[in-house]
Amino acid sequence: MATKVYIVYYSMYGHVEKLAEEIKKGAASVEGVEAKLWQVPETLSDEILGKMSAPPKSDVPIITPHDLAEADGFIFGFPTRFGMMSAQFKAFMDATGGLWRTQQLAGKPAGIFYSTGSQGGGQETTPLTAITQLVHHGMIFVPIGYSFGAGMFEMEQVKGGSPYGAGTYAGDGTRMPSELELAQAFHQGKYIAGITKKLKTAA
Secondary structure, three states: OOEEEEEEEOOOOOHHHHHHHHHHHHHHOOOOEEEEEEEOOOOOOHHHHHHOOOOOOOOOOEOOHHHHOOOOEEEEEEEEEOOEEOHHHHHHHHOOHHHHHHOOOOOOEEEEEEEEOOOOOOOOHHHHHHHHHHHHHOOEEOOOOOOOHHHHHOOOOOOOOEOOEOEEEOOOOOOOOOHHHHHHHHHHHHHHHHHHHHHHHHO
């Protein structure tokens, strides 16, 4: 039976979605792993999104809390809002109380990826504060550490991400993930999918 890895994300302007797509490719590159993209529900009205110049959502399916129980592992992604996960993703996590009561996610590995507007905008505080969501569910947080190798020490170009997980800088919104950031995202997908597969096989 295939190991299921769900990449669950919220993306307003497409930056997190670009990372998610690359993470899926990395996860799917592991033999025996079935990787699937999911979006969390939007909480803002079309009117508000229009005023914020947000583009239309992609056709990636919308996840429900119930869907999470089917996966063997997760990689959660979101933009930062004042150094923490966006309200849309927090609202989704707030709706997982039923899974928490039954501890259906306990023992499952989970990683985190993110987007911030600037270098001081939350590349570490965003995943750090998000770990609390995993802890209460009993999930196993899987950081990438420095397993990405030399790419973790890049100093000649702007690069998002940290030992917590893949990341990007959105700037004023026009900057999209760089090739190096996408490579780190691919690595994260492959790395966490490999660990998820090992844990499922050992169970």
